Structures are given as structure tokens and as C-alpha cells.
Amino acid sequence: MPNRQLAIPQQECADCPIRHRAVCARCETDELEHLESIKYYRKFEAGQTVVWAGDKMDFVASVIEGVASLTQTMEDGRRQMVGLLLPSDFLGRPNRDTAPYDVVASTDVMLCCFRRAPFQKLIAENANISQRLLEMTLDELDAAREWMLLLGRKTAREKIASLLSIIARRDASLKDLPSKGEVSFDLPLTREAMADYLGLTLETVSRQMSALKRDDVIRLEGKRHITIPDFDLLMDETGDDADGGMLV
């Protein structure tokens, strides 16, 4: 299970809305004391675009609450999600001030932003931060490669099951619950966003969700709240091998 926390795990932070999971001021680590001045928060509502592909981006950020997505679009409108950011994930890239993808809030999102220039200075001066960033980027690369297997070789049903298991796991680990037996959570994505994630159409997503429901692999309350009666049963549908191949 990859560690997603950038620098200071498990410390409380007075002005963060949740338990602190990112570089931030107010933490009792002297090397980070001066961050105070470079940090600020931003809120986005579900559906809002955080940055457009090609825009200047004068900050990097850590997701505090909610879910955001990175999406690529072709001229003719075909779209593919290429990144899904959940709480504690990192957004942006040192040494590049132009966003390569659209970043869209899937739910209401709270970002903890850091101005670019001082953040880069911080990296340059602080070996352990850049090493942590390397670790996190390598984890993201692993996730991207798992995702490539999904896009290239899995069936629609396997794709859906994989996505649900990924979200269920992340959600469980956020709540410090095990992802075993009965698991339930709120889907932070529309059917369309799921389709963009999986390289499918929203109709196919809907059909396969219905099929999984019919086969009692999942249960739906409303459109968004999902209960998985038996997590192992869902895993059987993903096409992944039983032991932890999943790196996400």
C-alpha cells in the first residue's frame, strides 16, 4: 500500500479541516515553519474546472477533501481521464507552470495550495521533500500502469469492478477501515466520469452496473451510494490476481 502523504504524516494541524496529510505550516517541524506564508486554501464546487489544459498554473496543491480528475480531450471531443485525485493526493508539477490536462472537481473539493516559486525553493533546499515527491510520483506511475492494463485488456465488466474496488479501497483506508467483507461508500463520480475513466461510454457503464447489481455483486441505494456485500466477490470480477497486484 503506497504512502500518499507528502511530508508530515499523522500530525494535527490547527487550520486544516481534516487530520493533516500534506506539507503545511503550523506543524511542529522547524524545516517547514516558513511555509506559513506560501500556503493558502481554495474551494471548488462539483463540476467546476480547477484549471484548463494549457493554462498557467502558479501553484501546486494537495487535495484535502473531495475528488478531482485530470482529463485529456481530443479535438473531436473524445475524452480520457488520466488521473483521479483523492484526499492527500498531490496536484501539479515542479518545474512546469502550464497544466497539461484539464483538472475538474468531481465533488466539492478543498485544495491546500502552495505558491509555485517558494515551493520549488523548498524542494531545492530540502532533500527529503524531493525524495518524498519522487516516491509519490513513482507510486502514481505504478497506478497509471495498472490503469493501462485496465484500458488495454479488460472487459467492460472487469473495468467497472476494478474501478469500484479502487475507490472502495481508497475510501476505506481514508476512514481507517479494512476493505473486507461488507463495504459501502459514496461514488464520487457520475456515470459519464466513470466512462471517461474506463474508456467506455456512459451507456455501457450503466448497463454493467445494472448487471453487477442483478448478480448481487453490488447493491445501490440511490444512484450514488454503493454497498459491496462481499469484497472478495467483487475482486473476483476485476480480473486481477488474488494477491495484491493492485498498487492503487
Next chain:
Amino acid sequence: MPNRQLAIPQQECADCPIRHRAVCARCETDELEHLESIKYYRKFEAGQTVVWAGDKMDFVASVIEGVASLTQTMEDGRRQMVGLLLPSDFLGRPNRDTAPYDVVASTDVMLCCFRRAPFQKLIAENANISQRLLEMTLDELDAAREWMLLLGRKTAREKIASLLSIIARRDASLKDLPSKGEVSFDLPLTREAMADYLGLTLETVSRQMSALKRDDVIRLEGKRHITIPDFDLLMDETGDDADGGMLV
């Protein structure tokens, strides 16, 4: 165009078979002098497996010559390539001694290997190397995301055109030639490997290659040598926008 060189660009190195494009001894940079003892070379023949998924990997390496691929396999045999390593690309990951994917030589390959332990020490002590590694990993992440768009949303024809353009570009930049007008190169992949790259079957790859040939977008001499009469024409087939969206 991403910089793929790890530390010391464009310096000659007495015992490297080609112009030096990777961390290595013998370079006149004192901080790297001690690498001498941790470095060694390994050759692999086309088709040979460098490491199996799950194997211990006690080295990291830089590709000096040839082409290798990273491939994921599902239990039932479905396979998806998730990385393509060309000369100057980096193989392996600090802080993980188990290979997550099969690494297979597509052509004869020469690796410049570094023993894991001293290499990690080097990173820990040497801020600019870990920063360079971060840069390279971020570039790979970009490439992976471009690849995800290909896998999720492109047609078979677009996939083939994209792959050819990627290889043509890399090959041209290796030979310090522009990728404009007429371009020609040797395909370092079998039809099957191309299929694994693109999430297609080898029959579809073959059919689309024939179609591109029929439409005079490419010309074939033998099965492997390819000439692109007009690079722009090929780019029109990729589905990418005209300006440099491509990051690979």
C-alpha cells in the same frame, strides 16, 4: 521535448559503447567519481527476459543500446505492455527491490547497471541526482498518460500511427535528425509486441499496417524497415492535435 539524460549529458566516456547518456564513472564530475565500483554492463539478446515480475532486482540500470519493454500479464494470459525503454531510458526504482513487471529485451540490449545499495546511497547524498530522477519520472508519467488516451479512446489506425510516430521521433532524436519530411527507421518491435503496446491483436496490427501502406502513409522494406514519406501525413493519422501535444 523531455530531457532523458540522468546526470551528465553529452560527455564522452571511455568505457561506454556510445556517447555517454547516463550516470557513469569516468566522467569528469567529482561527485560521481566513486561510481566506478558500483557500475557494470550487461547484454541481453532479443527475446530474452531481463527480469520476471516478482523477481528480486538488485540493480537499477540505464539502457545504452537497444529496446526493452515492461509488460503486465493477467492469469489468463492477456498481456499489456506498460513501458517501452529506448536508449537513455532508466530501468528500476529506488526503494523497491522487486520487479513489478516482466522486462523483456525486444532487440539486443546493452544495459549499464548500478548495484542497488550504493545507488540508493548516491541518491540520498546527492540532491541533484534525486531531482533529476524526479524529473525523469514525471516525464514518464506524462508519457503513460498520453498512452492511456491512446488505449482508451483511439481507433486501431490511430494507435498504429501514434506508435510509429513515437518511435520515429525517438529514433530521429537519437540520431540528431529532425522528424520532418521523409523519415525512415527500423521497427524494434514484432507485430505481437506492437499489439501488446497498443491493446490490440497482432492480426489487427497487421491489417492496419497494410492499410497505412496501401494509403501510402508508410512504406515497408522487408517486415521491419519503415519509411515515412511525409511525417506530417502520419501525424494527421494519429488523432493528436497539430501542435506538440505529444510528450514522448
Next chain:
DNA sequence: TGACTGTATTGATCTCGATCAATTACAGCG
């Protein structure tokens, strides 16, 4: 030279997911 082997091409057919289209469910709001 011809048999053998692995790689590539081409053909015939089938299938999964896309596409086009109609309905339904539901939240917000006058």
C-alpha cells in the same frame, strides 16, 4: 536444396461495446 520454424499476412465470421433513440428517476423550484 529442401524441410522446418517462427513471424507476418489475409480471409471469414462473430461478438462486445458503440451508437442512436426512447424512457425513467429524481432533485430543485416556482
Next chain:
DNA sequence: CGCTGTAATTGATCGAGATCAATACAGTCA
């Protein structure tokens, strides 16, 4: 409460790419 608009479901049909099968081709070895 009944409108209105958005998200989701379901149905009917189509087609790109998969699958199964036969053939071509190039290299290698006896």
C-alpha cells in the same frame, strides 16, 4: 404539487476489432 432540467436506465441496431483458420514468407539447419 406539477413543471423543468439533468442524470441514469433500457432497448434496438450497427460496426470495429476479436477470433478462428489458412496461407505466405524469411531464416536456419541438415
